[in-house]
Amino acid sequence: MISELKFLVPWGHIAAKAWGPPQGRPVLCLHGWLDNANTFNRLIPLLPKDCYYMAVDFGGHGLSSHRPPGFPYHFMDYVGDVRRVVEALKWSRFTLMGHSLGGTVAGMFSCIFPDMVDKLILVESYGFFPAPKEYERLLKAKRKLFEGLLSFEANKQYSTKVRSPQEALQRLLKANPHLTEDSGKILLQRGTTEVSGGVVYNRDIRITLHNHSFVSLDQSLIFLKKIQADVLMIIARDGIFSIESKDVPIVKPLQEAFRIFLKERYHYVDVTGNHFVHLNEPEVVAGIISAFLSKSESLKSSL
Numbered sequence: 204m205i206s207e208l209k210f211l212v213p214w215g216h217i218a219a220k221a222w223g224p225p226q227g228r229p230v231l232c233l234h235g236w237l238d239n240a241n242t243f244n245r246l247i248p249l250l251p252k253d254c255y256y257m258a259v260d261f262g263g264h265g266l267s268s269h270r271p272p273g274f275p276y277h278f279m280d281y282v283g284d285v286r287r288v289v290e291a292l293k294w295s296r297f298t299l300m301g302h303s304l305g306g307t308v309a310g311m312f313s314c315i316f317p318d319m320v321d322k323l324i325l326v327e328s329y330g331f332f333p334a335p336k337e338y339e340r341l342l343k344a345k346r347k348l349f350e351g352l353l354s355f356e357a358n359k360q361y362s363t364k365v366r367s368p369q370e371a372l373q374r375l376l377k378a379n380p381h382l383t384e385d386s387g388k389i390l391l392q393r394g395t396t397e398v399s400g401g402v403v404y405n406r407d408i409r410i411t412l413h414n415h416s417f418v419s420l421d422q423s424l425i426f427l428k429k430i431q432a433d434v435l436m437i438i439a440r441d442g443i444f445s446i447e448s449k450d451v452p453i454v455k456p457l458q459e460a461f462r463i464f465l466k467e468r469y470h471y472v473d474v475t476g477n478h479f480v481h482l483n484e485p486e487v488v489a490g491i492i493s494a495f496l497s498k499s500e501s502l503k504s505s506l
Contacts, residue, residue, distance in 0.1 A: 234302060235327075240260050242258075243302075261281050296321050302327060324434075331423040348413070375391060382482075420453055427460055432468070436471045439473070474491070
């Protein structure tokens with residue numbers, strides 16, 4: 204049984220969908236950038252039935268409200284979305300599962316609120332995506348963000364463009380070559396709204412302005428020491444890191460830090476597939492995730 208939910212926030216609501224018995228072990232699922240809660244549609248039915256899975260739409264994504272006019276989307280805003288949802292649910296301890304950006308949000312949440320997360324599942328994510336090491340590059344990115352926001356406002360680009368369903372799908376697939384056509388259709392079920400003449404994307408145009416965290420690699424390596432959860436990291440062999448790892452020197456340091464500081468609480472698995480393996484071919488990762496969820500919680504230590 205799947206249920207739709209809304210959590211009230213000062214600027215509107217955060218939308219979510221849930222699978223399983225509400226009294227089951229809580230698992231909060233976080234989607235990637237520009238995606239929505241439907242990214243877990245094909246995976247969750249393959250996972251243990253004794254859990255209660257809640258997948259949220261981050262602010263500005265899917266069916267969630269957009270942020271107030273005039274404000275960009277900061278990375279930490281998504282961490283705040285998670286805290287608001289679990290406060291509304293009265294969850295004091297739960298499992299976090301995140302794909303891509305959702306994994307980065309889950310990683311940061313697990314550092315800030317380590318006592319709340321018992322297990323952390325990262326799919327095509329290293330739990331952190333550090334800011335560029337070059338300060339000039341980082342400052343240019345921030346300048347581009349704010350100038351882009353002003354440009355959107357000046358040109359009234361908040362207005363949505365009507366497209367045919369097929370055009371909307373092809374546009375999505377062109378921007379996301381890792382998606383299959385069926386996976387794209389699943390995301391658009393929640394990512395578009397029917398209007399006269401076609402469909403419009405639900406997402407806020409402002410989220411297309413990349414707004415990375417100011418957290419550096421060195422800070423990330425220190426922060427992850429705070430994680431108390433058991434961690435499962437699943438990386439696809441043809442995913443985004445198979446390319447980025449050659450150019451962005453974050454993968455090996457983060458892997459090594461997880462291994463050294465979390466020891467037996469860190470589990471790394473590489474699988475066949477691409478960045479959307481959990482949606483395109485959920486059976487590839489379902490068994491791995493199910494075994495991890497079913498494993499008895501190991502003794503935690505803050506040493």
